[in-house]
Amino acid sequence: MTASAKPYDHRLERAMACTAMVIVVIDLMSSLLDGSLTAHPLRVTAGTASLLALSMITWRRRPLQGVASDPDPATDARGEVEQRMALVIDGAELGFWDWDYPTGKHHVNQRWLDMLGLQTEDLDHYVGDWDNRIHPDDRAIVRPVINAHIVSGQPYVVEFRMRHKQGHWVWIQGSGGVVEHDKITGAPLRLCGTHQNITARKASEKNLQITYQIINQSGFVVLEWSAETGLPVVFATDNIESLTGYTARQLLETPLGFLDLIHADDSKTFERELREMSGQADDAQDIVHLPYRIVCANGRIKWIQDRKVVIRNDLGQITGYQGLITDITDRLQYEQRLLEAKQQAERATRVKSEFLANMSHEIRTPMNAIVGLVELCLNGSIDARQRNYLERVQTASRALMALIDDILDLSKLEAGKMQLEPTPFVLDELLDQVLSTLEELSKRKGLCLIRPVSDSGVRAVIGDPQRLRQVLTNLIGNAVKFTERGEIRVELAELARDERQLRLQFSISDTGIGMTDEQQSRLFQAFSQGDNSITRNYGGTGLGLVISKQLIEQMGGSISVSSQHGIGSTFSFRVTLGVADVDDIRLSRERQHSGFDTRQLQHIRGARILLVEDNEVNRLVATELLEQVQLLVETAEHGQAALDKLQNNHYDCVLMDVQMPVLDGYQTTRRLRELRHCRSLPVIAMTANVFSDDRARCTQAGMNDFIGKPILPQTLYATLLKWISPKTSTPQVPQPPHPSLMATAVSLPCLYGIDNAKGLQHTAGNTSIYNKVLLKFAENHASSMNEIETALAHGDLKNAKRLIHTLKGLAASLGAPLLHGQLQRIDDRLADAADGGKRADGLDVLLKNTAQEMEKIIASIQTTLTIADNRADRPAIASAESLSPKRIEQQLQDLLVKLRSFDSDADRAIEAILADIDDPDMVARLQPVEKQIAHYQFIDAANDLQRLLAQSNH
Numbered sequence: 020m021t022a023s024a025k026p027y028d029h030r031l032e033r034a035m036a037c038t039a040m041v042i043v044v045i046d047l048m049s050s051l052l053d054g055s056l057t058a059h060p061l062r063v064t065a066g067t068a069s070l071l072a073l074s075m076i077t078w079r080r081r082p083l084q085g086v087a088s089d090p091d092p093a094t095d096a097r098g099e100v101e102q103r104m105a106l107v108i109d110g111a112e113l114g115f116w117d118w119d120y121p122t123g124k125h126h127v128n129q130r131w132l133d134m135l136g137l138q139t140e141d142l143d144h145y146v147g148d149w150d151n152r153i154h155p156d157d158r159a160i161v162r163p164v165i166n167a168h169i170v171s172g173q174p175y176v177v178e179f180r181m182r183h184k185q186g187h188w189v190w191i192q193g194s195g196g197v198v199e200h201d202k203i204t205g206a207p208l209r210l211c212g213t214h215q216n217i218t219a220r221k222a223s224e225k226n227l228q229i230t231y232q233i234i235n236q237s238g239f240v241v242l243e244w245s246a247e248t249g250l251p252v253v254f255a256t257d258n259i260e261s262l263t264g265y266t267a268r269q270l271l272e273t274p275l276g277f278l279d280l281i282h283a284d285d286s287k288t289f290e291r292e293l294r295e296m297s298g299q300a301d302d303a304q305d306i307v308h309l310p311y312r313i314v315c316a317n318g319r320i321k322w323i324q325d326r327k328v329v330i331r332n333d334l335g336q337i338t339g340y341q342g343l344i345t346d347i348t349d350r351l352q353y354e355q356r357l358l359e360a361k362q363q364a365e366r367a368t369r370v371k372s373e374f375l376a377n378m379s380h381e382i383r384t385p386m387n388a389i390v391g392l393v394e395l396c397l398n399g400s401i402d403a404r405q406r407n408y409l410e411r412v413q414t415a416s417r418a419l420m421a422l423i424d425d426i427l428d429l430s431k432l433e434a435g436k437m438q439l440e441p442t443p444f445v446l447d448e449l450l451d452q453v454l455s456t457l458e459e460l461s462k463r464k465g466l467c468l469i470r471p472v473s474d475s476g477v478r479a480v481i482g483d484p485q486r487l488r489q490v491l492t493n494l495i496g497n498a499v500k501f502t503e504r505g506e507i508r509v510e511l512a513e514l515a516r517d518e519r520q521l522r523l524q525f526s527i528s529d530t531g532i533g534m535t536d537e538q539q540s541r542l543f544q545a546f547s548q549g550d551n552s553i554t555r556n557y558g559g560t561g562l563g564l565v566i567s568k569q570l571i572e573q574m575g576g577s578i579s580v581s582s583q584h585g586i587g588s589t590f591s592f593r594v595t596l597g598v599a600d601v602d603d604i605r606l607s608r609e610r611q612h613s614g615f616d617t618r619q620l621q622h623i624r625g626a627r628i629l630l631v632e633d634n635e636v637n638r639l640v641a642t643e644l645l646e647q648v649q650l651l652v653e654t655a656e657h658g659q660a661a662l663d664k665l666q667n668n669h670y671d672c673v674l675m676d677v678q679m680p681v682l683d684g685y686q687t688t689r690r691l692r693e694l695r696h697c698r699s700l701p702v703i704a705m706t707a708n709v710f711s712d713d714r715a716r717c718t719q720a721g722m723n724d725f726i727g728k729p730i731l732p733q734t735l736y737a738t739l740l741k742w743i744s745p746k747t748s749t750p751q752v753p754q755p756p757h758p759s760l761m762a763t764a765v766s767l768p769c770l771y772g773i774d775n776a777k778g779l780q781h782t783a784g785n786t787s788i789y790n791k792v793l794l795k796f797a798e799n800h801a802s803s804m805n806e807i808e809t810a811l812a813h814g815d816l817k818n819a820k821r822l823i824h825t826l827k828g829l830a831a832s833l834g835a836p837l838l839h840g841q842l843q844r845i846d847d848r849l850a851d852a853a854d855g856g857k858r859a860d861g862l863d864v865l866l867k868n869t870a871q872e873m874e875k876i877i878a879s880i881q882t883t884l885t886i887a888d889n890r891a892d893r894p895a896i897a898s899a900e901s902l903s904p905k906r907i908e909q910q911l912q913d914l915l916v917k918l919r920s921f922d923s924d925a926d927r928a929i930e931a932i933l934a935d936i937d938d939p940d941m942v943a944r945l946q947p948v949e950k951q952i953a954h955y956q957f958i959d960a961a962n963d964l965q966r967l968l969a970q971s972n973h
Contacts, residue, residue: 114214116195118146120207125149134191134216136184154180154188161193168196169207178217190221231256240344242277243330246337249276253339262323262346264316282312282320296329297337310347322348369847371430382423390416425562428489432569439483439573443599446478446523450511453491461499467506468499480521481597486570491525493563494590498529505530505587514593521596528589534582542580543568567592620736622745624649626671631661631687632705633679634825636795637728640781640832641674641705643788644732650739658682658690665691670700671743675722677706678824685720692721701742705730728828730781771879772872778834790884796829797880804870807845811866820849835876841869907936911968918952918961925952925960 114131118124125146132138135152142148153161157179168175174196180188195212240262243254252270260266263280270277281289289311310324325342332338393413397406431437454470461468498507508528515522534542543564571578576594628650632638638654645652653670655661659682661673673691677684684704691697704717704725717725723742726734770793782788803826810819823846830839848862910932917925929949936942944967951960 112216114216116149116212116214118210118212120197120210123147131214134189134214135181141184152181154182156180169210172197178221189216190218191215192217238345241341242344243339243341244277245339246330249274250278250340251276254341262315262321262344263313264319280313280315282314285311293327293340296327296340310351321346322351382419386416386420386423390420422562425566428566429562432566432573437570437573439486441481441483441597443479443481444484446480446511446596449484449488450491450509453488453495454509456492457495457499461507464499464502465504466499466502468509469506470509478521479599481599482574482594486574487594490567490570490592491527493567494525494527494592497563498527498531498588498590502529502531502587516598519598521598522593523596524591524593526589526591528587530587533584533586533588534580535584538584539580539582543578619740620648620650623671623739623743625651626739626743627651627653627669628739629653629655629661629664629668629670629673631655631658631673631679631684632676633657634676634829635799636792636829637676637705637825637832639795640788640792641730641735643782643785643791644730644735647785647788648736658684658687661687662690665694665697669696672701672703672739674703674705677704677717678821680821684722685716688720688722703738703742728831730832732781770876770883772835772837772876773879774834774836776834777836778832780834781832793833793880794884796833797877797884800826800829800873801877804866804873808866808870811862816849820846823849838869838872838876841865841872845869907932907941908968908971910935911964915961915964915968918957918964925957 112130114134115128116131117126119126123146125142125144125148127142132142150158150162161177161179164175164177167173174194176192176194178190178192181191183189192215193212195210197207197209198211199209200206201208238258240259241254241256242252242259244250244252251274255267255270257267259270263270265275265280269275278286278290288309292309310322312320312322314320323344324347325344327340327342329337330339330341390413393409393416396409397413401409428437450470454468458468495507495509506529508526510526510528512524512526513521514524568578571592571594574594574596576592578590578592580588580590582588628645630638630641630645630652632641632654633656638656642652642654653664653668655664657679661675662682665673675684675688679687682690684706688702691700691702701724702722704722705728706717706725724738726738773793775789778793779786779789782792803822807819807822807826810816810822823842827839827842827846830836830842845862845865848865910928914925914928914932917928929945929952933942933945933949936945948960948964948967951957951963
């Protein structure tokens with residue numbers, strides 16, 4: 020059997036070489052011969068099946084050796100093999116062909132015919148018919164391949180198209196070879212082979228190629244890397260070269276792994292993300308990761324982002340990763356430029372708002388004088404022509420003042436500095452007040468101002484009544500302005516209510532000029548009105564609606580408008596207000612009129628307070644306020660000094676400044692909590708920073724509460740009451756000297772840059788304390804701006820910010836709004852500079868302007884208050900004539916003459932009068948007159964003084 024098989028084996032091997040499946044087929048044939056096919060599992064592919072077809076033909080044509088009539092087991096085996104081979108061919112869906120080379124006859128099986136939709140009678144069974152059915156473009160490929168095989172005997176597999184009976188083309192994979200040669204000449208006698216329909220595969224390949232091209236052109240790179248050490252690349256699309264500078268072949272054929280491409284600073288993060296992905300469930304593998312950097316072949320660094328998936332084998336083990344990668348370098352650069360442009364625009368807006376605010380403040384001061392003096396002139400003896408001129412001046416000046424107010428509001432809103440002040444109020448009362456102020460104007464125009472009667476009773480709400488009044492006044496005022504005849508209807512409706520909130524809708528409808536759609540589109544743009552004719556005919560700047568819209572949005576609401584040209588308009592806005600109790604409103608009004616009731620403090624009189632404050636002026640203010648209500652005060656200039664005092668002394672409460680040298684408030688509080696007797700000691704922070712993160716930081720440090728700077732007396736007292744335990748027995752506390760009647764009576768002089776009313780709020784109205792604070796400020800802080808500039812010049816940003824923080828708090832406590840605003844802007848600029856790592860733009864100019872403002876304020880304090888102190892310290896004239904009622908009445912009569920003649924010496928006259936009066940009641944009655952004189956309201960002052968004199972004579 021072995022010897023007889025040699026010729027067969029030789030020919031079979033040559034046939035098998037046609038499809039490069041030698042080993043597989045030999046293995047299969049051996050199995051078939053010994054009957055153990057099932058013992059050799061083999062995956063039958065199209066190539067294997069084609070080879071089996073050739074093998075079967077060769078097997079059938081093999082000349083048998085030995086006696087044919089004798090039963091031969093091998094013969095039976097061959098029959099079984101043929102049968103099995105036929106089954107394999109049918110199972111692989113292969114078309115079989117048999118070509119008699121010398122005659123050209125061509126025979127095929129049914130599967131071959133089915134591929135082309137043919138019947139046997141459709142063929143002439145010659146190879147020429149087969150050749151004619153091949154696509155013309157493919158004949159030039161197929162013929163040379165077959166001819167080369169005949170000459171060289173090399174195996175061939177070729178793909179080509181053949182026409183289907185219905186006219187379309189079918190992709191065929193053909194394979195075969197010569198299975199019989201002429202024994203003498205060696206010429207080919209017979210060729211056999213197979214056809215396989217690969218149309219579906221070619222379509223898939225085409226789609227895959229299109230997808231591949233799309234990926235290459237889209238900028239996305241598909242990359243697959245093994246999970247082995249270094250993450251070696253196992254697949255990459257061609258456009259990997261445009262991303263990394265390495266070709267796909269370089270990455271596949273070199274030990275360079277994907278991890279080698281990742282920037283050293285990002286590689287650990289990348290590996291950690293892979294580990295996190297590996298630990299996730301199979302259905303949660305697709306993850307978009309944070310951007311990371313790669314180093315290209317030319318050394319350039321690029322930012323990329325990928326979407327990765329984990330590749331697992333059948334056992335669930337991770338074998339690799341596949342990612343869709345994109346270059347985001349340009350995008351990040353664009354976003355950075357966009358961010359810088361946005362920040363620059365915000366800075367420009369902030370500078371513009373600051374400029375508008377400063378200019379508005381500067382204009383307001385002379386405008387107050389103009390308005391007051393014009394009013395005085397109008398109340399004097401002037402002819403009709405002069406009165407006409409002055410009334411025009413008055414109208415223009417009032418319009419200018421209104422514009423200044425709008426600009427101030429707009430600049431605050433744009434800068435994010437507009438803060439709402441929620442307080443309880445009665446909504447219907449506020450609405451009635453707004454309507455009453457506009458009622459006279461509407462009557463003069465013959466308009467009917469309608470407000471339906473409310474059926475909801477008293478609406479006690481919590482909100483900012485002043486800002487709501489501003490919005491309503493603007494909208495209703497516009498309705499009156501743009502309506503010549505008809506009516507204005509104001510309606511209020513409840514949309515929703517619960518225990519805590521009330522959702523309301525206000526609607527203001529008019530029968531005025533209305534608006535077109537185009538005019539409505541420009542309605543809420545700053546300095547814009549419907550068109551130029553509106554400005555010419557009705558006046559206005561277009562700021563009112565912009566401010567109203569932003570105020571409404573700040574209240575958590577929205578505004579809308581519906582209008583028809585020539586018919587009228589309806590403005591509606593919705594806001595959410597808190598629900599208040601009527602008692603809350605009563606208490607709020609009582610507090611507004613009476614302030615904090617210090618009698619509540621009698622239960623904690625004699626309590627020992629440790630005041631930790633590094634600034635002398637702030638220590639003075641707080642000490643005076645505390646001693647005024649009979650609390651014992653000890654002071655410490657910084658945290659370490661406070662800890663030294665706490666070691667051996669008992670206190671009922673600690674008032675702790677936050678920003679201090681040596682040891683700040685946070686560190687001090689943490690350390691004092693380590694002292695056994697201080698673990699439950701109330702510590703109240705004093706800070707100008709009252710944002711939520713600052714509050715959290717105070718709490719984390721161990722502080723119990725905090726109060727904002729500048730300190731308001733009522734807030735300070737209420738907080739102390741909250742944390743200090745009532746005393747069972749009150750020790751005798753030395754009464755602090757009350758301000759003398761002279762100090763209370765003498766009106767505060769007018770100081771540059773100082774709002775006395777605001778400053779007095781922080782000294783509980785005590786003018787003596789206020790004067791001390793002002794003088795102490797001038798004494799201690801004349802060189803503070805130089806210290807700030809020196810710190811900045813030496814790069815000591817921390818110390819500079821601490822000094823600015825201190826000055827800012829003092830400016831607020833003194834009532835210096837412009838100085839406080841300038842310091843706040845310096846603080847903001849320094850914060851921006853710290854974020855950007857460079858010196859802030861415009862900081863030098865801002866520092867210079869702030870220093871000049873400080874110099875003016877300090878000079879005014881030193882000059883004016885020193886004169887006032889000298890005057891107060893002069894010995895009082897003991898003669899009865901100087902303080903007699905008759906003498907006082909004469910001085911008041913002289914003042915009345917000055918007021919009626921618009922004499923600018925009236926302010927000095929009232930100051931001298933108040934200095935001579937020893938009657939607190941009379942001083943209180945004259946203080947409104949003094950205030951009117953200070954604001955150039957001479958007519959009002961004269962009228963009030965006249966009434967006061969008439970009452971005194973009775």
